[in-house]
Amino acid sequence: MVEVYRPDTLEQALDKLAVGDHTLFSGGTDLMVQHSVRPGMTPSFTHDVIFVDAIDELKHITQASLESQAEGDADSALFIGAGVTLNEIEKHPLVPDVLRQSVAKIAAPALRNRATMAGNICNASPAADSLPALYLLDARVVLSSLQGQREMALEDFILAPGLSQLRQGEMLTHVVIPQADLPVTFYHKVGTRAANALTKLSVAGLAKVHKGRTGKGKLVDWRVAFGAVGPTVVRSRELESLVIGQPTEKLAKPRFIDEVVAMYSEIIRPIDDQRSTAEYRHQASLNLLRRWLSQLSVQ
Numbered sequence: 001m002v003e004v005y006r007p008d009t010l011e012q013a014l015d016k017l018a019v020g021d022h023t024l025f026s027g028g029t030d031l032m033v034q035h036s037v038r039p040g041m042t043p044s045f046t047h048d049v050i051f052v053d054a055i056d057e058l059k060h061i062t063q064a065s066l067e068s069q070a071e072g073d074a075d076s077a078l079f080i081g082a083g084v085t086l087n088e089i090e091k092h093p094l095v096p097d098v099l100r101q102s103v104a105k106i107a108a109p110a111l112r113n114r115a116t117m118a119g120n121i122c123n124a125s126p127a128a129d130s131l132p133a134l135y136l137l138d139a140r141v142v143l144s145s146l147q148g149q150r151e152m153a154l155e156d157f158i159l160a161p162g163l164s165q166l167r168q169g170e171m172l173t174h175v176v177i178p179q180a181d182l183p184v185t186f187y188h189k190v191g192t193r194a195a196n197a198l199t200k201l202s203v204a205g206l207a208k209v210h211k212g213r214t215g216k217g218k219l220v221d222w223r224v225a226f227g228a229v230g231p232t233v234v235r236s237r238e239l240e241s242l243v244i245g246q247p248t249e250k251l252a253k254p255r256f257i258d259e260v261v262a263m264y265s266e267i268i269r270p271i272d273d274q275r276s277t278a279e280y281r282h283q284a285s286l287n288l289l290r291r292w293l294s295q296l297s298v299q
Helices: 010-017 086-091 097-104 117-122 131-136 237-243 248-252 254-267 278-296
Strands: 022-025 048-051 061-067 074-081 140-145 148-153 158-160 171-178 184-191 199-211 217-227
Touching: 010 022, 010 048, 010 140, 010 171, 086 097, 086 117, 097 131, 097 184, 097 199, 117 131, 117 171, 131 199, 131 217, 184 278, 199 278, 217 237, 217 248, 217 278, 237 254, 248 254, 248 278, 254 278
Parallel strands: 022 048
Antiparallel strands: 061 074, 074 171, 140 148, 140 171, 184 199, 199 217
16 A cells, blocks of 8 residues: 655655655646546556655755865856646746746646756656756756755756656755856747647747947857757757857858758757647757847847
């Protein structure tokens, strides 16, 4: 018989997790669907369930110093608890704009009042709406157990569809977003309808443009990530480096954009499924990449 626990503290939750197999339940907006046999029937769970929605330690968004690799330096980072809802993330002024835009597109308002970003991450779905933005922001995850904590880059945490580096007895407790000065934002989600839409694909972009004395712009940083077009989020720092440093006026030249698009065409490898075709996803992704590059030509 499945037992249910609702601990009040993180220590209590980790103590329960340390013994046996458990299902962690926060918002439950995906779990209730995954474990439903058919509409109208109570979902069936095979492992004991630990509700973590009452743990106050996981319900805060805070800004704190983050020791950098350079000795003596300390940068600021945003710490988002695993219990913070998508609605709270969307409305929080310290959350980067590209992330607020992405979570605002997830499901409907009622679900965003329950769902958490931690759940969106741990599902390890290539179509998870928050992931492209988090990849661009170089987000990291904090994983906690009775043995202590470990931290890793989000892109290392997610291995394949539905597969992550989360170990037995461990839970994701915080998402860490290093402070970054990337004021130019691009986000576009393609879904089946205008609201409460399942994702066909998504594209997120961040950039910083420096203008010299002549008034001409230069890209000092440029990033782009694609969701639902590969087994994990597609981001290439190698290709980004070919765009960084370019004058923005070069982005108005079709030949340069064609060259960049052609390179990304090689690494975007979507599949056919019930949401969309591979051909549509591939072409739509490249069209949005063109739009992102063209948008920067006028900066």
